[in-house]
Amino acid sequence: MSAATKATITRADSALTPKGERRAAEILDATVRCLARDGYSATSIQAVADEAGLHKRVVLYYYGSREGLFDRVVRHLGDELFDELERELGALDDPEEIVGRGYERLWKVVTRDRPLVISWFALRAESVTNPTLASTARYVTDRFRALVSGLIDQALGRGRTLRIARGSLEVLILAGFQGLILEYLERGDTPQLRTAIDDFQIWLASVSEPPS
Amino acid sequence: MSAATKATITRADSALTPKGERRAAEILDATVRCLARDGYSATSIQAVADEAGLHKRVVLYYYGSREGLFDRVVRHLGDELFDELERELGALDDPEEIVGRGYERLWKVVTRDRPLVISWFALRAESVTNPTLASTARYVTDRFRALVSGLIDQALGRGRTLRIARGSLEVLILAGFQGLILEYLERGDTPQLRTAIDDFQIWLASVSEPPS
Amino acid sequence: MSAATKATITRADSALTPKGERRAAEILDATVRCLARDGYSATSIQAVADEAGLHKRVVLYYYGSREGLFDRVVRHLGDELFDELERELGALDDPEEIVGRGYERLWKVVTRDRPLVISWFALRAESVTNPTLASTARYVTDRFRALVSGLIDQALGRGRTLRIARGSLEVLILAGFQGLILEYLERGDTPQLRTAIDDFQIWLASVSEPPS
Amino acid sequence: MSAATKATITRADSALTPKGERRAAEILDATVRCLARDGYSATSIQAVADEAGLHKRVVLYYYGSREGLFDRVVRHLGDELFDELERELGALDDPEEIVGRGYERLWKVVTRDRPLVISWFALRAESVTNPTLASTARYVTDRFRALVSGLIDQALGRGRTLRIARGSLEVLILAGFQGLILEYLERGDTPQLRTAIDDFQIWLASVSEPPS
DNA sequence: CATGAATGAGCGTTCATTCAT
DNA sequence: TATGAATGAACGCTCATTCAT
Numbered sequence: 001m002s003a004a005t006k007a008t009i010t011r012a013d014s015a016l017t018p019k020g021e022r023r024a025a026e027i028l029d030a031t032v033r034c035l036a037r038d039g040y041s042a043t044s045i046q047a048v049a050d051e052a053g054l055h056k057r058v059v060l061y062y063y064g065s066r067e068g069l070f071d072r073v074v075r076h077l078g079d080e081l082f083d084e085l086e087r088e089l090g091a092l093d094d095p096e097e098i099v100g101r102g103y104e105r106l107w108k109v110v111t112r113d114r115p116l117v118i119s120w121f122a123l124r125a126e127s128v129t130n131p132t133l134a135s136t137a138r139y140v141t142d143r144f145r146a147l148v149s150g151l152i153d154q155a156l157g158r159g160r161t162l163r164i165a166r167g168s169l170e171v172l173i174l175a176g177f178q179g180l181i182l183e184y185l186e187r188g189d190t191p192q193l194r195t196a197i198d199d200f201q202i203w204l205a206s207v208s209e210p211p212s
Numbered sequence: 213m214s215a216a217t218k219a220t221i222t223r224a225d226s227a228l229t230p231k232g233e234r235r236a237a238e239i240l241d242a243t244v245r246c247l248a249r250d251g252y253s254a255t256s257i258q259a260v261a262d263e264a265g266l267h268k269r270v271v272l273y274y275y276g277s278r279e280g281l282f283d284r285v286v287r288h289l290g291d292e293l294f295d296e297l298e299r300e301l302g303a304l305d306d307p308e309e310i311v312g313r314g315y316e317r318l319w320k321v322v323t324r325d326r327p328l329v330i331s332w333f334a335l336r337a338e339s340v341t342n343p344t345l346a347s348t349a350r351y352v353t354d355r356f357r358a359l360v361s362g363l364i365d366q367a368l369g370r371g372r373t374l375r376i377a378r379g380s381l382e383v384l385i386l387a388g389f390q391g392l393i394l395e396y397l398e399r400g401d402t403p404q405l406r407t408a409i410d411d412f413q414i415w416l417a418s419v420s421e422p423p424s
Numbered sequence: 425m426s427a428a429t430k431a432t433i434t435r436a437d438s439a440l441t442p443k444g445e446r447r448a449a450e451i452l453d454a455t456v457r458c459l460a461r462d463g464y465s466a467t468s469i470q471a472v473a474d475e476a477g478l479h480k481r482v483v484l485y486y487y488g489s490r491e492g493l494f495d496r497v498v499r500h501l502g503d504e505l506f507d508e509l510e511r512e513l514g515a516l517d518d519p520e521e522i523v524g525r526g527y528e529r530l531w532k533v534v535t536r537d538r539p540l541v542i543s544w545f546a547l548r549a550e551s552v553t554n555p556t557l558a559s560t561a562r563y564v565t566d567r568f569r570a571l572v573s574g575l576i577d578q579a580l581g582r583g584r585t586l587r588i589a590r591g592s593l594e595v596l597i598l599a600g601f602q603g604l605i606l607e608y609l610e611r612g613d614t615p616q617l618r619t620a621i622d623d624f625q626i627w628l629a630s631v632s633e634p635p636s
Numbered sequence: 637m638s639a640a641t642k643a644t645i646t647r648a649d650s651a652l653t654p655k656g657e658r659r660a661a662e663i664l665d666a667t668v669r670c671l672a673r674d675g676y677s678a679t680s681i682q683a684v685a686d687e688a689g690l691h692k693r694v695v696l697y698y699y700g701s702r703e704g705l706f707d708r709v710v711r712h713l714g715d716e717l718f719d720e721l722e723r724e725l726g727a728l729d730d731p732e733e734i735v736g737r738g739y740e741r742l743w744k745v746v747t748r749d750r751p752l753v754i755s756w757f758a759l760r761a762e763s764v765t766n767p768t769l770a771s772t773a774r775y776v777t778d779r780f781r782a783l784v785s786g787l788i789d790q791a792l793g794r795g796r797t798l799r800i801a802r803g804s805l806e807v808l809i810l811a812g813f814q815g816l817i818l819e820y821l822e823r824g825d826t827p828q829l830r831t832a833i834d835d836f837q838i839w840l841a842s843v844s845e846p847p848s
Numbered sequence: 849c850a851t852g853a854a855t856g857a858g859c860g861t862t863c864a865t866t867c868a869t
Numbered sequence: 870t871a872t873g874a875a876t877g878a879a880c881g882c883t884c885a886t887t888c889a890t
Contacts, residue, residue, distance in 0.1 A: 039341030041253030125337025128397050129251030164411045167404035171395055179391025185340050192379035199376045463765030465677030549761025552821050553675030588835045591828035603815025609764050616803035623800045
């Protein structure tokens with residue numbers, strides 16, 4: 001949070017002409033493509049500019065700095081993802097459904113756009129050691145955490161009870177999800193992975209019990 | 213030029229004098245410290261040299277290239293980790309023990325050296341988009357996979373039967389482990405994480421049943 | 425990355441401020457001086473920058489790469505030379521004159537600026553083994569070939585007939601010229617060389633006959 | 637001459653074990669291959685070592701320095717070429733034959749080994765601006781000059797008389813030869829080139845007349 | 849005799865960024 | 870507002886060579 005507010009206000013924040021708006025969006029897309037293809041360290045301002053077909057200087061003009069660009073990219077990625085997820089999962093009313101279908105939908109949404117996942121993960125990984133990215137990456141995991149937490153609340157609100165500690169469940173869902181994403185990134189969408197996701201979901205269903 | 217030979221055969225491969233041996237090891241350690249502290253992209257040859265108190269040129273002399281250095285670091289890290297793990301887990305005879313204690317020991321070994329874990333993860337993440345690191349990172353995950361597979365074989369050999377598909381189990385163990393590692397790297401060794409590990413282990417125990 | 429674009433489009437191509445124009449030209453001149461004095465392999469970007477009294481980075485700013493710089497130098501040299509040659513030779517109307525004076529004028533123009541000749545030859549020689557320079561060097565020899573070919577056409581147009589095959593004549597003129605240039609570079613402007621040029625010209629005059 | 641005698645005596649000069657002899661020869665061959673393929677500036681000691689499958693240090697051990705290596709290579713190339721040429725041309729007794737067949741044989745010998753020609757030319761070109769190579773390259777052109785001069789003497793001795801100045805003839809033969817070599821290197825063995833060589837030879841024959 | 853160890857200097861290039869208009 | 874000009878610092882890497890055994 002702090003770093004985000006601290007960050008100098010970039011051109012892309014303030015009012016832009018339609019052309020500027022379009023350019024800023026193009027740059028964002030180009031950055032995601034670069035991150036997905038080349039990873040964090042190889043995604044230089046020059047590389048983004050080349051990818052977008054613009055002069056390096058233009059990228060800087062719209063986002064102030066490399067750090068600023070990545071910050072915007074991450075938030076853009078996270079918002080896009082979680083807005084859709086909340087829409088998808090919000091439509092599930094039945095608690096059984098949430099447990100039964102929730103994870104599957106989550107997975108579906110996430111894996112629909114591989115470059116997006118790779119980009120997110122590249123920044124996520126870099127944030128472990130790069131303090132300038134830490135708060136940025138945190139924004140996404142926090143939204144994720146909130147989503148998971150909200151789903152658990154929803155289940156509890158419907159009268160379901162947990163068989164394991166709530167904190168532990170949250171951690172396991174997050175860890176399981178991120179671990180499976182890693183597996184997906186390394187090996188792709190293998191049959192074993194799909195079965196594993198099903199089994200994970202079965203475990204998820206068994207971890208809470210319906211109201212007696 | 214024979215790029216292939218140059219890329220793979222480094223000074224550190226061939227016979228070294230004791231002093232050379234020592235230096236090569238020092239460089240390796242310095243690299244791990246840099247990776248853990250600064251991440252992949254910030255770990256330049258210069259940074260490693262500074263950390264080791266040597267001239268940049270010496271690092272290159274021993275490892276040929278940045279890529280070559282990282283390759284060696286990953287293998288060094290992996291071997292160190294898995295040699296110990298195999299020793300630890302090989303000592304467990306009782307199948308109940310393997311299931312009950314295995315994961316705990318795995319975790320203990322891995323988290324003993326945080327810099328080492330961060331380093332491994334930094335390279336692991338980079339390998340997603342960096343083809344020159346892919347095969348290198350694969351070396352470690354393959355050893356991990358083999359270890360897990362071996363443990364499952366051992367359990368099966370003792371007459372235990374699996375309640376889920378074998379491939380799915382392997383994936384879940386790997387994904388769970390890597391996901392928990394990520395959680396550990398982001399939040400540290402929280403109580404929730406410890407409980408989650410316990411719960412993961414309980415699930416692991418429940419996933420196979422003893423011979424009737 | 426679009427290496428192709430980066431390799432060909434340099435700052436010096438697009439519109440430059442007068443100051444930029446001046447600097448780009450200064451760098452070109454400095455490069456020719458370096459090439460003439462030190463040869464291809466010793467003409468580093470640093471050396472050019474020193475010669476021009478600029479920072480190494482400025483040279484790169486204007487020409488993108490060492491290769492790009494040499495490419496521009498060759499074309500600059502070739503254009504300067506052949507524009508003048510075409511002007512000089514275009515002024516000769518009488519076919520007798522062309523044969524009689526053509527080679528002399530060619531020689532005069534070429535040898536007026538020794539550094540320029542050395543530079544051209546240094547790049548010419550390097551292009552034999554350096555594929556990145558091949559097309560560049562070809563640009564000049566092609567202009568030369570076109571010039572020679574045009575002169576032959578002119579002579580034929582006036583009704584002269586050739587005593588040897590046209591292709592052979594072209595080759596001999598080019599080879600003779602380049603060979604004499606080499607001699608000039610190695611030994612300087614010796615009396616033997618001057619006599620040889622005269623004899624070459626006599627042969628040239630005898631190789632075609634006037635309309636009966 | 638001076639530089640050659642000045643040059644520190646390399647290992648390859650003094651007595652060598654058979655193995656050493658073999659190695660020194662291998663290095664020489666590897667150098668020619670490198671020069672022919674990559675040119676002067678790209679032929680580093682490292683490149684030669686890689687090509688020969690030896691350690692860089694070994695190359696230096698046998699030839700003392702890069703300069704020393706090239707010096708030996710040039711002399712080796714020149715000797716190989718001219719020894720054979722002198723043998724070939726020495727066998728021609730009839731003055732008519734010398735004029736008629738001489739140039740053809742010269743050409744045949746030279747173009748038999750393209751890498752050798754490229755190597756020679758690469759060093760020849762570099763020597764224009766590189767003083768450390770000047771005397772070395774001179775060794776070959778001097779042998780060439782002597783060969784040409786000897787042939788002229790032979791013709792004169794048989795009573796033939798020259799229609800142009802002797803110095804001019806020498807220059808034209810050398811220049812013609814080197815120019816045709818350049819053409820050969822740039823365009824290969826084209827029909828036009830072959831015809832040009834024939835025409836050059838016809839001119840050569842016409843430049844002297846038999847004893848009356 | 850032969851080779852591993854080591855090195856200082858320099859290479860071409862890219863980095864993110866600031867200046868100036 | 871938007872962009873060319875310019876830049877200092879650092880990048881990974883190769884150079885020819887010397888030291889030491």
